[in-house]
Amino acid sequence: MDTTWMAQGKCRQLAPATFFPSDGVGVEVARRICAECPVKGPCLEYALCNRIEHGVWGGASERERRRISRGRRLAAQAARLKPSSRAATTPR
Ligand code: SF4
Numbered sequence: 001m002d003t004t005w006m007a008q009g010k011c012r013q014l015a016p017a018t019f020f021p022s023d024g025v026g027v028e029v030a031r032r033i034c035a036e037c038p039v040k041g042p043c044l045e046y047a048l049c050n051r052i053e054h055g056v057w058g059g060a061s062e063r064e065r066r067r068i069s070r071g072r073r074l075a076a077q078a079a080r081l082k083p084s085s086r087a088a089t090t091p092r
Helices: 004-008 024-035 040-049 062-081 085-089
Strands: none
Touching (some): 004 040, 040 062
């Protein structure tokens, strides 16, 4: 997985502990920094793909990433179960 985006992260100039907060206030501080980061998208995808459980990545807390992952799993399941549009229009 490409990690060249990491060199552009705003967190490079800050203490790592900032992104591993112990309370909601700390999460909000990290999220505000991430909101202005030019590599927010790749950072979030990296954390999701690697199932990183701790810290704020791409502006998302652990809980938010679990919610995103769950939503993606459910969407993928629904897409697999959905009859294809071709099958739905094929005459019997
Ligand atoms: S989105 Fe946040 S955690 Fe990710 S690289 Fe940017 S500042 Fe760092």
